[in-house]
Amino acid sequence: MTLLQTSAPDVVRLGARARRDAGVRLAAGSTLWLSLLLVTWWWVTGGGITQLGGWATGLESVGRITGLASAVLLLAQVVLMARIPVLERAFGQDELTRIHRLVGFTSFNLMVAHIVLITWGYAAGSLLASPGTLWDLAVNYPGMLLAVAATACLVMVVVTSIRAARRRLRYESWHLMHLYAYLGVGLAIPHQLWTGTDFTSSTGRQVFWWAAWGVSMASVLVWRVGLPLWRNLRHDLRVAAVVPEGDGTVSVHVTGRHLHRLPVEGGQFFSWRFGGRPGRTRANPYSLSAAPDGRSLRITVQDVGDGSAAVAGLEVGARAWVEGPYGRLSPRARSRSKVLMIGAGVGITPLRALAEHLEYAPGEALLLYRTSGTSLFVDELHELADQRGLVVWGLPGRRRAADSWLGDTVDAPTDLAALRSWVPDVAERDVYLCGPGPWADLVLRDLRAAGVPEQHIHFETFGW
Numbered sequence: 001m002t003l004l005q006t007s008a009p010d011v012v013r014l015g016a017r018a019r020r021d022a023g024v025r026l027a028a029g030s031t032l033w034l035s036l037l038l039v040t041w042w043w044v045t046g047g048g049i050t051q052l053g054g055w056a057t058g059l060e061s062v063g064r065i066t067g068l069a070s071a072v073l074l075l076a077q078v079v080l081m082a083r084i085p086v087l088e089r090a091f092g093q094d095e096l097t098r099i100h101r102l103v104g105f106t107s108f109n110l111m112v113a114h115i116v117l118i119t120w121g122y123a124a125g126s127l128l129a130s131p132g133t134l135w136d137l138a139v140n141y142p143g144m145l146l147a148v149a150a151t152a153c154l155v156m157v158v159v160t161s162i163r164a165a166r167r168r169l170r171y172e173s174w175h176l177m178h179l180y181a182y183l184g185v186g187l188a189i190p191h192q193l194w195t196g197t198d199f200t201s202s203t204g205r206q207v208f209w210w211a212a213w214g215v216s217m218a219s220v221l222v223w224r225v226g227l228p229l230w231r232n233l234r235h236d237l238r239v240a241a242v243v244p245e246g247d248g249t250v251s252v253h254v255t256g257r258h259l260h261r262l263p264v265e266g267g268q269f270f271s272w273r274f275g276g277r278p279g280r281t282r283a284n285p286y287s288l289s290a291a292p293d294g295r296s297l298r299i300t301v302q303d304v305g306d307g308s309a310a311v312a313g314l315e316v317g318a319r320a321w322v323e324g325p326y327g328r329l330s331p332r333a334r335s336r337s338k339v340l341m342i343g344a345g346v347g348i349t350p351l352r353a354l355a356e357h358l359e360y361a362p363g364e365a366l367l368l369y370r371t372s373g374t375s376l377f378v379d380e381l382h383e384l385a386d387q388r389g390l391v392v393w394g395l396p397g398r399r400r401a402a403d404s405w406l407g408d409t410v411d412a413p414t415d416l417a418a419l420r421s422w423v424p425d426v427a428e429r430d431v432y433l434c435g436p437g438p439w440a441d442l443v444l445r446d447l448r449a450a451g452v453p454e455q456h457i458h459f460e461t462f463g464w
């Protein structure tokens with residue numbers, strides 16, 4: 001185990017990366033809002049407001065602005081999920097996924113409004129004539145059949161992403177269908193260029209739209225395809241050992257070339273594919289369970305389904321392919337000297353790596369570890385306690401109530417009271433949280449109630 005600094009860290013230096021990330025979040029949000037403002041301005045100067053005076057022209061006009069906003073948000077979707085390192089670092093995957101969901105549903109609703117309103121407007125405001133007009137538009141206007149195919153792709157992606165439907169699908173099936181969104185975006189482009197004067201009627205408009213499409217497509221090619229390919233060829237990761245940890249959990253040690261050049265920190269995760277096992281084309285996200293030391297990486301995996309179960313059977317020498325690193329559950333999110341880490345079950349893995357990688361003085365970092373089964377990393381946590389002054393509290397037992405995140409060995413009247421009595425200065429700490437989604441929601445509730453500011457809560461959940 002690498003033992004890092006044990007004296008108090010310099011808080012100003014610590015906060016520098018967190019401040020830079022806040023700047024990136026502001027810049028990204030502003031770019032999106034300014035783009036929406038710009039296309040609205042072009043719609044206004046193109047007569048959008050004047051046309052609101054008539055019924056049919058008004059429908060068409062609102063149809064145009066909803067289509068423009070939908071197109072901007074659709075491209076923002078592509079960028080959000082392009083795994084652009086600067087965005088991944090600034091937002092973290094949980095937050096990016098939340099924004100992606102919000103932007104995605106909004107874009108889809110606007111697209112439906114665009115189709116309905118434009119058709120209705122072209123049908124001179126007559127609902128009865130609209131189906132015939134829709135057929136005419138689809139068949140006789142350039143690029144429109146492709147737009148119909150694009151709509152079908154996007155409908156499939158959205159329907160399978162509604163929570164009730166998503167729960168019924170295997171993750172892999174849902175993910176595969178989600179990739180049709182790229183096809184949807186691609187197929188929608190021709191009708192925008194061939195029929196949409198809002199896209200082509202001035203040089204400014206053309207530059208904006210071509211730049212937006214170019215940037216989003218290039219982001220996918222560079223960061224979703226190029227960078228992972230280059231990293232994997234460069235580092236040539238191989239399984240070095242598979243070590244049982246008990247209770248259906250194994251640790252996998254991986255070595256590779258030039259690992260000191262892999263820009264990863266304790267607490268981050270990769271999406272992993274392993275050669276020599278069934279289902280090797282499927283990627284599963286696993287966090288590092290030890291701080292990277294420049295020579296090897298370690299993950300610790302609990303058997304919950306076929307992908308994770310197969311990890312125990314990996315052979316030494318098997319090839320590992322990774323995408324990443326991703327995640328904000330790392331030292332870069334830190335801006336305070338005192339730290340609280342709260343983990344449950346296998347959610348302890350990134351916190352174990354973080355406890356090794358973070359700088360802290362003895363007694364400044366506290367780890368609350370909730371488990372109802374075998375505790376992981378017992379010896380390693382003792383070692384961190386002895387040598388680094390990490391304070392570790394186990395919270396064993398079954399959950400004491402459905403709306404409690406604590407075990408039945410705790411006798412405080414409420415979870416919040418327990419948290420406040422154990423960590424009276426919780427509001428002055430950076431808090432790192434990791435565990436199953438519903439459990440983490442309960443902890444988040446109490447952290448907020450205890451006064452921890454939102455920007456000091458860093459969390460990751462292991463399910464969807």
Ligand SMILES: Cc1cc2nc3c(=O)[nH]c(=O)nc-3n(C[C@H](O)[C@H](O)[C@H](O)COP(=O)(O)OP(=O)(O)OC[C@H]3O[C@@H](n4cnc5c(N)ncnc54)[C@H](O)[C@@H]3O)c2cc1C
Nearest residue numbers: 171283284285286287301302305306307308349462463464
């Ligand atoms: C950011 C992150 C870090 C994680 N770190 C760890 C870790 O360090 N150790 C560990 O044991 N587990 C970790 N997990 C959970 C782990 O990824 C899943 O348990 C595993 O992918 C399950 O796959 P399966 O084929 O065995 O089971 P399945 O039966 O296919 O899936 C079981 C559940 O796992 C989730 N899941 C499956 N595949 C994926 C995927 N590709 N992406 C996201 N979620 C998926 C879904 O909720 C699914 O319902 C992490 C999850 C996330 C999102």
